[in-house]
Amino acid sequence: MFYRMCRDALQLQHPPPASVEVRSAYKKYSSSAIVLRGVSLTVRRNTIYGLLGPSGCGKTTLLNCIVGQTKLDNGIINLESNGIDDIGYMPQDLCLDPLLSIEEIFIYFGTIFGLSRNEIITRYKYFNNLFDLPPRNMLINNLSGGQQRRVSLAIALLHNPTLLILDEPTVGLDPILSEKIWLHLSDLSSEGKTIIITTHYIEEARRAHTVGMMRSGVILSEDAPENLMKCYGCSSLEDVFLKLCMIDTSKVIHKTSLPIDDEIQKKLLPLDSNKKFETRRFRAQMLKNRFLLWRNKQMTYLMLCLPVIITVFFNMAIGSDPKNINIGIINEEIDFRNCVNFTYKHNNNCFLDDKMYGSCQLIYQLNKRTYKIKNYNDIEDAKRSIKKNKIWALLRFNFNYTESLKNRVSTGRDSTDDVIDHSFLEFWVDDSDRYMSILIERDVTLSLSDALKNLVGSCNDSLDKVISYPIKIHDAIYGSNSGSFTQFVAPGTVCICMFFLPIIFTTFVMLDEQNDGILDRVLTSGMTYLEIALAHSVVQFTYICIQAIEILIIMYIFYGNPFIGSVTIGFSLLIVIGITGMIYGFVLALANDSHFAAGFAGIGSNFLLMCACGFIWPTQGARHFVKYTNKFVPITLAIEALRGITMRGWSFDHKAVYMGFISMFIWALIFYIISYALYKSKKGTWRKV
Numbered sequence: 066m067f068y069r070m071c072r073d074a075l076q077l078q079h080p081p082p083a084s085v086e087v088r089s090a091y092k093k094y095s096s097s098a099i100v101l102r103g104v105s106l107t108v109r110r111n112t113i114y115g116l117l118g119p120s121g122c123g124k125t126t127l128l129n130c131i132v133g134q135t136k137l138d139n140g141i142i143n144l145e146s147n148g149i150d151d152i153g154y155m156p157q158d159l160c161l162d163p164l165l166s167i168e169e170i171f172i173y174f175g176t177i178f179g180l181s182r183n184e185i186i187t188r189y190k191y192f193n194n195l196f197d198l199p200p201r202n203m204l205i206n207n208l209s210g211g212q213q214r215r216v217s218l219a220i221a222l223l224h225n226p227t228l229l230i231l232d233e234p235t236v237g238l239d240p241i242l243s244e245k246i247w248l249h250l251s252d253l254s255s256e257g258k259t260i261i262i263t264t265h266y267i268e269e270a271r272r273a274h275t276v277g278m279m280r281s282g283v284i285l286s287e288d289a290p291e292n293l294m295k296c297y298g299c300s301s302l303e304d305v306f307l308k309l310c311m312i313d314t315s316k317v318i319h320k321t322s323l324p325i326d327d328e329i330q331k332k333l334l335p336l337d338s339n340k341k342f343e344t345r346r347f348r349a350q351m352l353k354n355r356f357l358l359w360r361n362k363q364m365t366y367l368m369l370c371l372p373v374i375i376t377v378f379f380n381m382a383i384g385s386d387p388k389n390i391n392i393g394i395i396n397e398e399i400d401f402r403n404c405v406n407f408t409y410k411h412n413n414n415c416f417l418d419d420k421m422y423g424s425c426q427l428i429y430q431l432n433k434r435t436y437k438i439k440n441y442n443d444i445e446d447a448k449r450s451i452k453k454n455k456i457w458a459l460l461r462f463n464f465n466y467t468e469s470l471k472n473r474v475s476t477g478r479d480s481t482d483d484v485i486d487h488s489f490l491e492f493w494v495d496d497s498d499r500y501m502s503i504l505i506e507r508d509v510t511l512s513l514s515d516a517l518k519n520l521v522g523s524c525n526d527s528l529d530k531v532i533s534y535p536i537k538i539h540d541a542i543y544g545s546n547s548g549s550f551t552q553f554v555a556p557g558t559v560c561i562c563m564f565f566l567p568i569i570f571t572t573f574v575m576l577d578e579q580n581d582g583i584l585d586r587v588l589t590s591g592m593t594y595l596e597i598a599l600a601h602s603v604v605q606f607t608y609i610c611i612q613a614i615e616i617l618i619i620m621y622i623f624y625g626n627p628f629i630g631s632v633t634i635g636f637s638l639l640i641v642i643g644i645t646g647m648i649y650g651f652v653l654a655l656a657n658d659s660h661f662a663a664g665f666a667g668i669g670s671n672f673l674l675m676c677a678c679g680f681i682w683p684t685q686g687a688r689h690f691v692k693y694t695n696k697f698v699p700i701t702l703a704i705e706a707l708r709g710i711t712m713r714g715w716s717f718d719h720k721a722v723y724m725g726f727i728s729m730f731i732w733a734l735i736f737y738i739i740s741y742a743l744y745k746s747k748k749g750t751w752r753k754v
């Protein structure tokens with residue numbers, strides 16, 4: 066009561082109009098974290114308003130609400146300023162990109178606010194003089210805490226805004242510099258600026274025109290410092306604050322529910338009415354990207370080298386048949402060391418007339434296919450060797466193997482059971498590695514076929530035909546008859562590379578943006594998520610094009626994998642895949658708050674995708690529901706399309722090719738919708754809470 070009378074007596078007759086008005090502001094982060102409990106304050110035009118209060122009382126939350134970064138649950142905020150460019154906000158933390166230099170930070174924020182390069186340089190020189198800034202080429206990361214705060218303050222003042230909101234600008238600074246800052250703020254207020262400043266140093270706030278004392282989410286008192294001291298009969302603001310706390314604590318602390326009157330914010334705050342896209346801000350973001358690419362050369366090299374490394378390693382490691390495989394032989398018809406004494410090759414000999422051994426012929430053919438032969442006498446001993454992985458397979462020739470073959474060939478269907486039995490080659494294999502066992506079986510069968518051809522030699526023509534398989538294999542319609550596994554997997558590898566690399570880059574770059582409040586500060590400067598995403602897309606698109614060219618050159622020119630279709634269509638498909646991967650990267654960045662979680666989600670989803678997309682195994686071989694759903698997995702149809710383009714020369718008019726494109730467009734659209742929905746639902750850094 067006494068205070069009110071005293072205040073009324075001291076009140077100015079015609080106070081300046083309000084520049085910022087907050088009425089009954091309520092904000093809670095959760096039911097147990099009510100931070101603002103009906104804050105009301107008035108900041109007069111061209112004055113300095115010192116917002117004082119202990120740590121955690123809600124000062125930063127209130128400032129965030131004023132700049133529009135955080136939304137009130139209840140209450141009204143009225144700002145005199147028209148647009149976001151009218152506000153200069155210095156957050157409590159640094160919130161500046163640590164990898165940029167001071168000069169680059171000035172250029173970045175200056176461009177956001179539409180300053181010309183000359184204006185930026187002039188402003189830099191001015192602040193350099195005023196705040197004694199470090200050399201302009203120094204990285205933010207390498208500055209001391211005090212130097213960082215000075216740069217941060219200079220950035221908030223850079224575009225000469227009418228309303229300045231400064232969250233503890235003097236914390237940690239030496240007294241001379243704090244003094245300089247306060248003097249400068251006083252000059253600014255007399256030049257027509259309005260300033261809200263928070264500080265822990267209560268006495269420092271004596272220089273403010275008005276002081277608001279805040280505790281537990283309410284303003285306990287608000288007046289000129291000298292009025293407060295006079296009315297409360299104190300000699301310092303510290304004492305006033307102590308007195309206020311003792312008077313009001315009980316009233317304030319227990320007031321936890323929201324007010325009944327539901328007056329909500331009606332007037333749009335500058336951030337809300339900000340345009341979604343402005344060329345100057347897009348240009349600023351592009352500049353920042355360029356600075357960061359230049360600074361972060363390691364990342365740039367990695368993005369350019371990774372496709373090359375993956376493609377080279379793929380061609381070196383995958384698809385070639387294994388060589389020098391150990392195979393055991395039990396040869397009962399002749400000591401295999403003596404094979405060299407007998408005719409191996411087709412020498413116009415006929416095994417019906419000459420002394421030739423079928424076992425020796427087969428060993429010769431296996432040697433030609435680089436198999437290493439190990440001799441065994443005992444079958445159990447040889448099987449033990451298979452179990453110990455010393456040999457992969459075992460072949461056993463009966464003591465009269467060649468003789469039985471001769472009889473079988475000569476007597477045909479009249480051959481006895483013994484003859485038939487002894488003419489069989491016995492074969493055991495280690496099937497724990499299915500691909501190896503298939504290869505060995507194939508090679509043994511082919512070697513046997515070649516060995517038989519040599520054995521019959523020039524016996525007579527019909528015999529040659531009788532012993533060969535009853536099939537005529539003509540030239541392949543697509544591909545070659547001797548196509549390798551590499552050629553089958555190459556399109557899948559290319560598509561996965563083109564899909565996966567943009568996912569990693571986009572996810573990590575977009576998550577980096579939100580690190581340490583950097584995004585918050587930039588958004589508060591007016592930048593929008595759309596501008597950031599578009600500027601990133603330009604960089605990513607450039608990478609996608611370069612990566613596609615690298616991969617095509619290495620996979621199809623350097624390593625000579627078949628590519629008989631249109632290069633333009635193949636290249637376009639890779640670009641579409643890359644763009645879809647990029648949009649999926651946005652989804653991961655929006656769906657996860659940390660690099661760690663996004664990394665897991667990215668690697669996990671890609672692993673699933675690789676299993677189902679037919680990259681390593683034909684989709685027709687999938688089982689159960691995967692068989693019916695794998696074509697709906699991203700890039701399955703794109704891989705089929707690329708295989709059609711490269712191996713079969715198909716063009717756009719072929720269903721497989723246009724379906725590959727259509728499927729990628731649909732997935733891009735789905736990812737876009739998901740990322741948009743995530744963005745809309747996102748609270749915190751990306752959107753206002």
Ligand SMILES: Nc1ncnc2c1ncn2[C@@H]1O[C@H](COP(=O)(O)OP(=O)(O)OP(=O)(O)O)[C@@H](O)[C@H]1O
Nearest residue numbers: 094098100118119120121122123124125126127157
């Ligand atoms: N995003 C959030 N979610 C939940 N609680 C939050 C969030 N941000 C702030 N708080 C809580 O709100 C309270 C007020 O925080 P705020 O940062 O506004 O205080 P402050 O007065 O600025 O403190 P200081 O001077 O230490 O910066 C704190 O208890 C804090 O833990």
